Amino acid sequence: MNNMQDIIATLDMIDNQHLDVRTITMGISLLDCCGESVNTVADKIYDKITKRAERLVETGEQIEKEFGIPIVNKRISVTPISLIGASCKESDYTPLAIALDKAAKTCGVNFIGGFSALVHKGFTKGDINLINSIPSALAQTERVCSSVNVASTKAGINMDAVALMGKIIKQTADMTADTSGFGCAKLVVFANAVEDNPFMAGAFHGIGEPECVINVGVSGPGVVHHALKACKGQPFDVVAETIKKTAFKITRMGQLVAQEASQRLDVPFGIVDLSLAPTPAKGDSVARILEEMGLEVCGTHGTTAALAMLNDAVKKGGVMASNHVGGLSGAFIPVSEDEGMIAAAQCGALHLDKLEAMTCVCSVGLDMIAVPGDTSASTISAIIADEAAIGVVNTKTTAVRIIPAVGKKVGDLLEFGGLLGSAPVMPVHEFSSEDFISRGGRIPAPMHSLKN
Amino acid sequence: MKAIITVTGKDTTGIIANVCTSLAGNNVNILDISQTVMQEYFTMTMLVDLEKSTKSVTEISQELEDLGKTMGLVIRTQREDIFDLMYRV
CATH class of the missing domain: 3.20.70.20 (Anaerobic Ribonucleotide-triphosphate Reductase Large Chain)
Incomplete structure (x- = not known):
C-alpha cells in the first residue's frame, strides 16, 4: 500500500492548501456551423455545443467524487467566432455571443471562451465585425469570454489592432459600468496566443486543434x-x-x-x-x-x-x-x-x-x-x-x-x-x-x- | 478497482469493527490496513479491492461517509490511482 504519510499529506493538500484541478475545458470546433445569416449560425452553434458538451459537467463531478479531488470549473472553448461569423451577411455578431451564453447555461459551465479574433497581421471582414461587436456582446452576456490576438513573433505587432483595442476596452468598461466593468474582466488582448489554453478568459479552440478535445x-x-x-x-x-x-x-x-x-x-x-x-x-x-x-x-x-x-x-x-x-x-x-x-x-x-x-x-x-x-x-x-x-x-x-x-x-x-x-x-x-x-x-x- | 479509505477522528471503541463490517456487507475485500493513534487522534488508511462489490466506488464512499458521521469520524474513499501517480515516477 502507499505510504500512510503520503496519503495523509495529499489529504492535507486538498483540505488545507487549496489543491485542486482548476478547470476541465472542452474545446469544440465550430467550423461546420457557418451559414448565411447570423440567426441560423447562432442556432447551429447552440445545437453543436449543447450536444458535444452534454455530459461534460456531470462527468467532471463523477471524477471529482471518485478521486476525492475538487475540480473547480468545467468550461468550454470554441473556434474563434470571427472565422464563423465571417460567413454571415450581418455585421453585428452579438447574437452569436448570446447563443454561446445560452449554450453555456444549458451545459452548466461557468465560462465559455472563443468570442475571439486573430489579427496579428491584419483584419478580415469577420475580424473587424467581431471586434466591433465585443462591447455589446460582453454587455449582453454573462459567461462569454473574448480574446483578440494582436501580435506574434512571426508577424510583428498590428498597431491598428492595438489602437482599436484601447477603444474597445473603454467602450466595454462603459457598457458594463454597472457591474464594475465586468465585461473587461472577460476580455483579453494577446500576443502569441496559444491554441490550447484551458484557462479563461483567454481560452479558444485553435484551428490546428481536432474536432473536440479535453x-x-x-x-x-x-x-x-x-x-x-x-x-x-x-x-x-x-x-x-x-x-x-x-x-x-x-x-x-x-x-x-x-x-x-x-x-x-x-x-x-x-x-x-x-x-x-x-x-x-x-x-x-x-x-x-x-x-x-x-x-x-x-x-x-x-x-x-x-x-x-x-x-x-x-x-x-x-x-x-x-x-x-x-x-x-x-x-x-x-x-x-x-x-x-x-x-x-x-x-x-x-x-x-x-x-x-x-x-x-x-x-x-x-x-x-x-x-x-x-x-x-x-x-x-x-x-x-x-x-x-x-x-x-x-x-x-x-x-x-x-x-x-x-x-x-x-x-x-x-x-x-x-x-x-x-x-x-x-x-x-x-x-x-x-x-x-x-x-x-x-x-x-x-x-x-x-x-x- | 482499488481504493484507499482514510479514517480520521477521535479514537473510540469499534472504529475498525464498524468500518470492516460495512465493507464486508458490500463485498469489499480489505488488502491492507495501517493504523496509528496519536494523542487520542485516530488515523487509519486501508487499501481495498472493489472488484466483487455490487456497488460503485461513489456509493460505498457515501455509505462510509455517513457511517463516519454517526461515529464522529471523517471517512474518505478515493480511487488508489491518485496516490500512486502523485508519489511514484
Missing part, C-alpha cells in the same frame, strides 16, 4: 507555498528543487483527471496546462510564494528574479508528470484574483511598471488590473503595445486584461466577487502616448535569426 488546467499556489515554508533560509537550489517536486505531484493529479475525462467523454486528451493559478482565497496566492522566498512584500526589488525561478521550476517539475504539456504553463499573476497581489498593490509596493517587468518572466501578462476610469484609450493601447512587444521579442505569450474603473480613482477598490476577486485601482503614467498610437500600421517582426 484540456486540463491544474493549480496549486497554496501547496507550493506550504512546501516552501519547510525550507526557510535554505539556498535557491533547495527552493527550486522543492518547487519542482511539488509541481510534479500537482501535475500528476491533473494528468490523471485529464485522462479519465477524455476516456469517459470519448474525446481525445489534448494537454495539461501547468499553471499556478491563484484565487482570492487566503493561502492560494502566488504573491505569497514570492514573499516566502524572502521578499518583504511582492513588488519590491527581487520580485522579478523570484518569479522567474518559480515559473521555471514549475515547468521543470510539471513537464515530466504529463505526456502532453501545453497552454500557458507557468505562474499567473492576476492582481485582483490573488490575495497577496491585492495587498501588495494596496500598500503601494506593487506598481504597473513592476508588473510589466514580471510579465517578462512569467506565463501571461498584465492581468486583472484596474486603472482609473479616465485613462485614455491611447494610454490603454500603449500599455497593450508594451506587453505585446515583450511577448513578440521574447517569443512568449503575453496578454493584457485591464479594467478601466468607471468613475473611480487611484486607491479605490473594484469588486467583482467570486474567483475574479477585487482590484485596487492602480495609477498609470499621466504623459500621453496619443501620437505614438495614432500612427497605426504594423511594427515589423523582430530578428530571430543570426543567433550564432
Whole structure:
C-alpha cells in the first residue's frame, strides 16, 4: 500500500492548501456551423455545443467524487467566432455571443471562451465585425469570454489592432459600468496566443486543434507555498528543487483527471496546462510564494528574479508528470484574483511598471488590473503595445486584461466577487502616448535569426 | 478497482469493527490496513479491492461517509490511482 504519510499529506493538500484541478475545458470546433445569416449560425452553434458538451459537467463531478479531488470549473472553448461569423451577411455578431451564453447555461459551465479574433497581421471582414461587436456582446452576456490576438513573433505587432483595442476596452468598461466593468474582466488582448489554453478568459479552440478535445488546467499556489515554508533560509537550489517536486505531484493529479475525462467523454486528451493559478482565497496566492522566498512584500526589488525561478521550476517539475504539456504553463499573476497581489498593490509596493517587468518572466501578462476610469484609450493601447512587444521579442505569450474603473480613482477598490476577486485601482503614467498610437500600421517582426 | 479509505477522528471503541463490517456487507475485500493513534487522534488508511462489490466506488464512499458521521469520524474513499501517480515516477 502507499505510504500512510503520503496519503495523509495529499489529504492535507486538498483540505488545507487549496489543491485542486482548476478547470476541465472542452474545446469544440465550430467550423461546420457557418451559414448565411447570423440567426441560423447562432442556432447551429447552440445545437453543436449543447450536444458535444452534454455530459461534460456531470462527468467532471463523477471524477471529482471518485478521486476525492475538487475540480473547480468545467468550461468550454470554441473556434474563434470571427472565422464563423465571417460567413454571415450581418455585421453585428452579438447574437452569436448570446447563443454561446445560452449554450453555456444549458451545459452548466461557468465560462465559455472563443468570442475571439486573430489579427496579428491584419483584419478580415469577420475580424473587424467581431471586434466591433465585443462591447455589446460582453454587455449582453454573462459567461462569454473574448480574446483578440494582436501580435506574434512571426508577424510583428498590428498597431491598428492595438489602437482599436484601447477603444474597445473603454467602450466595454462603459457598457458594463454597472457591474464594475465586468465585461473587461472577460476580455483579453494577446500576443502569441496559444491554441490550447484551458484557462479563461483567454481560452479558444485553435484551428490546428481536432474536432473536440479535453484540456486540463491544474493549480496549486497554496501547496507550493506550504512546501516552501519547510525550507526557510535554505539556498535557491533547495527552493527550486522543492518547487519542482511539488509541481510534479500537482501535475500528476491533473494528468490523471485529464485522462479519465477524455476516456469517459470519448474525446481525445489534448494537454495539461501547468499553471499556478491563484484565487482570492487566503493561502492560494502566488504573491505569497514570492514573499516566502524572502521578499518583504511582492513588488519590491527581487520580485522579478523570484518569479522567474518559480515559473521555471514549475515547468521543470510539471513537464515530466504529463505526456502532453501545453497552454500557458507557468505562474499567473492576476492582481485582483490573488490575495497577496491585492495587498501588495494596496500598500503601494506593487506598481504597473513592476508588473510589466514580471510579465517578462512569467506565463501571461498584465492581468486583472484596474486603472482609473479616465485613462485614455491611447494610454490603454500603449500599455497593450508594451506587453505585446515583450511577448513578440521574447517569443512568449503575453496578454493584457485591464479594467478601466468607471468613475473611480487611484486607491479605490473594484469588486467583482467570486474567483475574479477585487482590484485596487492602480495609477498609470499621466504623459500621453496619443501620437505614438495614432500612427497605426504594423511594427515589423523582430530578428530571430543570426543567433550564432 | 482499488481504493484507499482514510479514517480520521477521535479514537473510540469499534472504529475498525464498524468500518470492516460495512465493507464486508458490500463485498469489499480489505488488502491492507495501517493504523496509528496519536494523542487520542485516530488515523487509519486501508487499501481495498472493489472488484466483487455490487456497488460503485461513489456509493460505498457515501455509505462510509455517513457511517463516519454517526461515529464522529471523517471517512474518505478515493480511487488508489491518485496516490500512486502523485508519489511514484
